[in-house]
Amino acid sequence: MPVPPHTVSNRPKPTTLSRGRLLAALTHWFDTDTRNASAGDDGLGIDWMRAIPFLAMHLACFAVFWVGISPIAVAVAVALYAVRMFAITGFYHRYFSHRTFRTSRVVQFAFALIGASCVQRGPLWWAAHHRNHHRHADTAHDVHSPVVHGFWRSHVGWFLTRQGFRTDWDRIRDLARYPELRWLDRYDIVVPILLAVALFLLGGWLEVAAPDLGTSAGQMLVWGFFVSTVALFHATVTINSLAHRFGKRRFDTRDDSRNNLWLALLTFGEGWHNNHHFFPGSVRQGFRWWEIDLTYYALRTMAVFRLVHDLKPVPAWVAAKARGG
Numbered sequence: 558m559p560v561p562p563h564t565v566s567n568r569p570k571p572t573t574l575s576r577g578r579l580l581a582a583l584t585h586w587f588d589t590d591t592r593n594a595s596a597g598d599d600g601l602g603i604d605w606m607r608a609i610p611f612l613a614m615h616l617a618c619f620a621v622f623w624v625g626i627s628p629i630a631v632a633v634a635v636a637l638y639a640v641r642m643f644a645i646t647g648f649y650h651r652y653f654s655h656r657t658f659r660t661s662r663v664v665q666f667a668f669a670l671i672g673a674s675c676v677q678r679g680p681l682w683w684a685a686h687h688r689n690h691h692r693h694a695d696t697a698h699d700v701h702s703p704v705v706h707g708f709w710r711s712h713v714g715w716f717l718t719r720q721g722f723r724t725d726w727d728r729i730r731d732l733a734r735y736p737e738l739r740w741l742d743r744y745d746i747v748v749p750i751l752l753a754v755a756l757f758l759l760g761g762w763l764e765v766a767a768p769d770l771g772t773s774a775g776q777m778l779v780w781g782f783f784v785s786t787v788a789l790f791h792a793t794v795t796i797n798s799l800a801h802r803f804g805k806r807r808f809d810t811r812d813d814s815r816n817n818l819w820l821a822l823l824t825f826g827e828g829w830h831n832n833h834h835f836f837p838g839s840v841r842q843g844f845r846w847w848e849i850d851l852t853y854y855a856l857r858t859m860a861v862f863r864l865v866h867d868l869k870p871v872p873a874w875v876a877a878k879a880r881g882g
């Protein structure tokens with residue numbers, strides 16, 4: 558698909574908070590148009606205006622003190638964490654970024670949609686950044702290397718920079734040919750808003766229809782959307798900030814990736830990160846039977862129902878390269 562050239566002209570200097578820049582930031586909340594990179598600066602500074610919705614989502618978690626708690630609200634938050642973590646690891650990562658299995662266009666879209674509700678931007682943005690990470694892991698070109706940039710930058714800082722908002726379209730030409738994925742990517746705030754509204758309505762309905770559950774519209778919104786999404790985000794990015802620092806190295810990769818059981822449990826298998834950096838082409842990241850990889854088990858289950866197919870295995874030569882055999 559041809560990518561039109563960058564067309565923004567007469568751009569105000571990035572250091573000036575002009576009305577035009579303010580308007581551009583507000584527009585970007587709804588229309589990311591990630592192809593239009595911010596010219597004129599290195600993109601390393603945090604784009605505070607554009608980051609406001611993300612920061613507000615964190616502040617909204619404190620509303621638990623107003624809305625209270627109920628078992629049903631916590632259950633919905635946990636369920637949404639689990640389903641969406643699987644969408645991120647199984648699809649944003651293992652499918653869109655690494656193409657480690659195949660699926661239909663309907664299933665591809667369904668999980669792109671669930672992934673888009675996670676406030677980790679669209680599938681094209683995610684895959685482009687992740688492919689860049691593998692190419693340049695733990696060098697100056699890796700925007701979220703904790704070794705090069707430190708903990709906070711690798712955990713969340715990079716996500717909020719002008720550079721972090723951009724998508725390198727040259728990295729994802731295979732995905733960019735799907736208009737439905739381009740749409741999800743460009744208007745990446747739409748699906749999270751729809752989920753938030755749906756949870757609010759669900760809570761309001763349960764308050765009337767099943768008062769014994771002790772929930773409300775506000776409570777379902779705060780637990781189901783804000784708490785669940787913030788926890789999901791920070792769990793996901795531990796693979797950037799912690800899985801390149803803490804754990805064991807089975808393979809001599811060029812980067813500093815590690816295998817870490819606790820991170821693997823938190824992220825449904827992504828913690829076997831040294832395995833993954835050594836051989837990213839396998840659908841499986843826990844290479845040994847005891848390396849718990851919930852995403853892999855779920856994908857195997859989906860394969861039984863023919864929802865996914867052609868799951869790429871770990872080749873025999875990979876095991877031979879492992880430290881200790």
Ligand SMILES: [Zn+2]
Pocket residue numbers: 690694796797801814830834
């Ligand atoms: Zn990595």
Ligand SMILES: [Zn+2]
Pocket residue numbers: 650654655687691833837
């Ligand atoms: Zn990867």
